[in-house]
Amino acid sequence: MRPRQNKTQQKELPPVPIKREQLESLMNELNDLVGLYSVKKLVYEISAFLEIQKKRHQEKLVSEPLVMHMIFSGNPGTGKTTVARILGNLFREMNVLSKGHLVEIERADLVGEYIGHTAQKTREQLNKSIGGILFIDEAHSLARGGEKDFGKEAIDTLVKAMEDQKDNLILILAGYKQEMDQFIKTNPGLKSRFPLHIEFPDYTKKELLQIADLMLDKRQYKLTASARDSLNRIIELKTGKGYEHSGNARLVRNLIEKAMRRQAVRLISKDEITVEDLMVITDADIEEAHEVLRVCKGLKKENFML
Template sequence: SMHMIFTGNPGTGKTTIARLVAKYLKAIGALKGGQLVEVSRGDLVGRYTGHTAPLTNSVIESALGGVLFIDEAYSLYRGEQDSFGLEAIDTLVKGMEDHRDELVVILAGYTREMEHFLTANSGLASRFPNRIEFPDYTAAELLDITHRLAEGRGYQLDESCNAPLLGYYQRRQAQDARTAGNGRLARNTLEKAIFHQSRRLVAEPAAELDVILPSDLELE
């Protein structure tokens, strides 16, 4: 079985790796389509009785030949009283069995919540033998990501940005890595810096157009 569970905090690269898995499985001939269909609870769980199973089956059909990626999969199970969520899970398990040779399912979410989710259906845990934990990025890794993102946008961070950025990322990750955002934190920090840099250039038209300075950083 190639079904997988990706656990870890937001921004650690789970969706990116899922896309690569889909492309790889197509490249080696394990899947015909190689598409990644990314969904969450709202795409699978209906609003009234009898709506959930057709909705979930429709999503499964769209993913045949590729990978079905369910983000925050634990939200499908909100307890034994959540009949709609349980119906979606039961339908998913049946769909995985019926289409075992043409569908790979990847579930993603927080580590602790995913462990609880796997108790929702007796056949769920055994169908996901491949489990990958995505660790949080270190401050140094986030700094490197920021530099790479900047280069991809045609900018460069002045060396004097490194120390304040490193300190900022260390503080944010230490406070709560679960909500800090990991890779998204780096991207958002760069977006703010580019915005402030553009405003600075209006006042300093002779300044270098592609260089981001410490004064452009917004490190709350």
């Protein structure tokens, strides 16, 4: 005789067939991301667990309740938002979420200016997220002001919603590892409500070059040998001591996109432009892009408008 399910402890899972082709496509999209091996492994485990729990439910076996709220910890530019977006689509295809869309917000989208305003703003963001994922970047900033800060009101509202909307909402809190470890201790109800902790490691120098190559290939550009040397040198510099929060993949994307614009400026005055010219990015393009980004960063520190 099969054991009876405890219906009071678990979410009802609709007997909708899982779409295999879409699932495989999404897993391939995840696998195509550079690096993130531990992240990919955990996502695969989560998807496998969900699928098996559905099968157990259909066979009237006891199945574990589905609690998918997560903590993403890691430096900026390590793929957290990208993975969250893939997860939303994955959970939609697995019938865990009805829409699977991603709503990405930060402290300013939740915290108001007077008593009661924060709860109202937080509920508005929660309502937008129903059926999908609410992704709060730098979530640790909600606790930075202590007990009297309105961020605490946002946290309390989020905790309540996690219970009220548990069947069709996933909350992902993201931020630096050390800060997120501290943040999770600020509210007794947070730790137990976030069973999944995913740590996003910094990319290696080799992986950052791979990301650059993928970006260039997708856009039909290529680096000269000297341009590759320049890019490699800049990555070495920006991932060294004192650059722990340098931006990771964001740094590479900004460099490549700026180099593409510098190439356009270099070519626009030429009388004849070959197909090769249109594709090649030189070391001068890379170096000028780096200089512009460096100057812009300095201006931001001086609070100038860019």
